[in-house]
Amino acid sequence: MFEIKPMLSALWRNKISALLIAVQIALTLAIVSNSVTIIQERQQKIDRPTGIDVENLIGITFMPVPTEYDMAGAVVADLDLLRSMPGVIDASVTNQLPLSGSGSASGYFLEPNQEIGDLTANYYHTDPHFINTLGMKLVAGRNFREDEMKILGAHDNQISDVAIVTQQFADSAFPEESALGKYLYSGRDDHPTKIIGIVDRHLGAWPSWNLAGNVVFNPMLITGNHKRYLVRTEPGQRDAVFKQLEDKLAERDPQRVIHVETTEENKRQSYSGDNLMIKMLSVVVGLLTFIVALGIVGLTTFWINQRTKQIGIRRALGASRSNISRYFLVENSIIAVTGLTLGGTAALIINEAIANNFSQPPLSLSLLIGCAIVLLVVSLTAALVPALRAANISPATATRSV
Amino acid sequence: MLKMQNIRKSYRTDTIETHALRDFSLEVNEGEFVSVTGPSGSGKTTFLNIAGLLETPTGGQYLLDGQEVGNLSDSERSRLRNEKIGFIFQGFNLIPDLNLFDNIDVPLRYRGFNAKERRRRIEKSLEQVGLSARAKHLPAQLSGGQQQRVAIARALAGEPRFLLADEPTGNLDSLMARQVMELLEFINEWGTTIVMVTHDPDLARRAQRNIQIVDGQVSDLRQTIAQPEAAIA
Numbered sequence: 006m007f008e009i010k011p012m013l014s015a016l017w018r019n020k021i022s023a024l025l026i027a028v029q030i031a032l033t034l035a036i037v038s039n040s041v042t043i044i045q046e047r048q049q050k051i052d053r054p055t056g057i058d059v060e061n062l063i064g065i066t067f068m069p070v071p072t073e074y075d076m077a078g079a080v081v082a083d084l085d086l087l088r089s090m091p092g093v094i095d096a097s098v099t100n101q102l103p104l105s106g107s108g109s110a111s112g113y114f115l116e117p118n119q120e121i122g123d124l125t126a127n128y129y130h131t132d133p134h135f136i137n138t139l140g141m142k143l144v145a146g147r148n149f150r151e152d153e154m155k156i157l158g159a160h161d162n163q164i165s166d167v168a169i170v171t172q173q174f175a176d177s178a179f180p181e182e183s184a185l186g187k188y189l190y191s192g193r194d195d196h197p198t199k200i201i202g203i204v205d206r207h208l209g210a211w212p213s214w215n216l217a218g219n220v221v222f223n224p225m226l227i228t229g230n231h232k233r234y235l236v237r238t239e240p241g242q243r244d245a246v247f248k249q250l251e252d253k254l255a256e257r258d259p260q261r262v263i264h265v266e267t268t269e270e271n272k273r274q275s276y277s278g279d280n281l282m283i284k285m286l287s288v289v290v291g292l293l294t295f296i297v298a299l300g301i302v303g304l305t306t307f308w309i310n311q312r313t314k315q316i317g318i319r320r321a322l323g324a325s326r327s328n329i330s331r332y333f334l335v336e337n338s339i340i341a342v343t344g345l346t347l348g349g350t351a352a353l354i355i356n357e358a359i360a361n362n363f364s365q366p367p368l369s370l371s372l373l374i375g376c377a378i379v380l381l382v383v384s385l386t387a388a389l390v391p392a393l394r395a396a397n398i399s400p401a402t403a404t405r406s407v
Numbered sequence: 408m409l410k411m412q413n414i415r416k417s418y419r420t421d422t423i424e425t426h427a428l429r430d431f432s433l434e435v436n437e438g439e440f441v442s443v444t445g446p447s448g449s450g451k452t453t454f455l456n457i458a459g460l461l462e463t464p465t466g467g468q469y470l471l472d473g474q475e476v477g478n479l480s481d482s483e484r485s486r487l488r489n490e491k492i493g494f495i496f497q498g499f500n501l502i503p504d505l506n507l508f509d510n511i512d513v514p515l516r517y518r519g520f521n522a523k524e525r526r527r528r529i530e531k532s533l534e535q536v537g538l539s540a541r542a543k544h545l546p547a548q549l550s551g552g553q554q555q556r557v558a559i560a561r562a563l564a565g566e567p568r569f570l571l572a573d574e575p576t577g578n579l580d581s582l583m584a585r586q587v588m589e590l591l592e593f594i595n596e597w598g599t600t601i602v603m604v605t606h607d608p609d610l611a612r613r614a615q616r617n618i619q620i621v622d623g624q625v626s627d628l629r630q631t632i633a634q635p636e637a638a639i640a
């Protein structure tokens with residue numbers, strides 16, 4: 006019924022153009038499936054839970070103008086002010102803003118006086134309000150106490166006695182047992198930092214870092230040349246609070262430069278590269294699919310024009326309209342399936358290469374098959390219009406044209 | 408077998424309307440061999456196309472095998488073409504991409520025969536036209552006369568009751584033309600009704616009956632078989 010064998014021999018005599026389209030379909034599948042894999046991975050990355058109340062957080066950075074400045078006193082007064090503002094749930098002092106792309110990291114050792122074999126983590130210098138301010142969940146141990154706060158100068162040895170870590174960091178440091186009550190050390194030092202609590206999740210300052218999620222919190226205030234606060238508002242109050250913050254802080258102490266930003270904006274900027282990548286690859290995928298569809302429309306139309314007489318002859322010999330349309334659709338499927346088989350193989354090879362060289366995610370077979378099915382449908386749809394038109398060629402063409 | 412009454416066919420372009428057939432009436436009986444002659448543009452091909460269900464008339468009545476075909480759907484007409492009618496064209500009309508075997512196979516596939524039956528019929532009809540050895544050749548590798556014999560084999564393979572030929576010898580030299588004519592006569596002897604358009608008066612005379620079309624109408628219904636010289640020619 007589908008005349009595959011004679012169709013194949015007819016195709017073989019037109020192999021160059023058939024092969025060109027097959028190769029185009031193959032390349033499209035290879036590029037599209039790998040692009041979709043990358044898009045998926047980036048989207049999953051963006052969609053990861055951050056562990057914090059992103060929508061209701063505001064970050065403040067300020068720098069005092071006078072060189073002699075009572076930083077510790079200013080922080081106490083500012084935090085009192087912030088926590089008393091209507092619409093504010095809590096506020097904390099911090100050395101970095103979450104998801105902002107800028108922060109600090111340090112190496113942590115499980116034994117004293119080590120030089121190699123450390124675990125890297127993003128760290129916060131903050132206060133006992135930080136769990137409530139960020140909106141995190143304490144899953145084990147306890148929060149900091151006020152008396153554990155250390156106030157240090159920029160040049161002091163900044164090692165804390167206690168720390169709270171994320172579950173992810175706890176699991177990588179102590180995969181076999183609970184991290185609670187264990188000690189961390191800085192390199193070439195024997196001062197122990199006891200892990201007193203574990204929070205479920207926080208991506209830290211750099212969401213794109215391969216170790217994002219390894220975070221250590223220390224109860225500490227370093228009286229450096231600038232300081233940051235985090236403010237968490239009631240749901241829906243963020244923008245109202247945001248508007249007043251700068252004025253209120255300046256009102257309390259005008260001798261400083263203040264900058265206010267939302268964590269949502271920080272997050273958006275941190276993922277802007279990923280979003281751009283997703284947009285670009287989506288355009289590439291759409292464009293390639295469109296071009297391959299155009300190519301198929303063009304080739305099918307060309308072949309049908311070339312074979313007008315032949316179609317008339319087939320009609321004269323008893324082919325129905327649907328026989329004719331089906332002929333071109335089946336022919337198109339043969340080319341498409343050939344292309345998709347080639348392309349599937351190429352896609353796996355390309356993916357192998359970029360997975361090895363650019364640490365891209367592996368291409369899953371189900372995604373490859375999904376893309377192949379979509380392209381097959383696109384290819385059949387593209388061939389459908391010319392194929393239906395071919396069915397309208399009159400059987401009289403057999404006797405009329407020369 | 409074939410009965411046309413007051414068939415009209417006109418072609419309309421933007422500017423003019425051509426009346427290719429006007430009040431065309433003709434009857435062809437089962438088993439007849441009818442030749443059709445007439446000046447160029449008189450409507451011979453138009454008549455053949457309507458007879459073979461390749462075109463629909465603008466008006467009039469056409470009975471094929473006693474069946475009124477005017478109201479049939481396109482797919483019913485396709486099926487009738489496939490089962491009852493064989494075509495032979497001036498330009499042979501073999502499909503250039505397919506070898507002889509696959510060319511003859513084309514109508515048989517539309518007929519829905521199984522592979523074994525198709526093979527049997529293809530081999531038989533290739534043998535009838537004396538080209539069994541060339542089954543795997545492409546049309547381009549054959550002479551004109553051989554190509555026309557393949558076209559005849561393709562028309563025969565479906566064992567049609569009705570064979571329509573539009574100048575089947577028009578592109579052949581006289582020797583080839585005579586071979587093809589002999590083949591058609593042989594087929595007719597086995598019971599197939601044949602209507603053949605030709606410009607060659609000698610060939611036309613060899614048919615049992617010759618009709619002339621002039622200006623879209625049948626002008627003359629001489630019985631050529633009665634003429635004694637036809638038997639010698």
Ligand SMILES: Nc1ncnc2c1ncn2[C@@H]1O[C@H](COP(=O)(O)OP(=O)(O)OP(=O)(O)O)[C@@H](O)[C@H]1O
Binds near residue numbers: 418426
């Ligand atoms: N598709 C068409 N559109 C317009 N006019 C047509 C069409 N087909 C045929 N005609 C006209 O119909 C008339 C009859 O044409 P037809 O082909 O039947 O002639 P013919 O007798 O077969 O001529 P010839 O001996 O040259 O093959 C001619 O005037 C021709 O120009």
Ligand SMILES: [Mg+2]
Binds near residue numbers: 451452453573
């Ligand atoms: Mg003609």
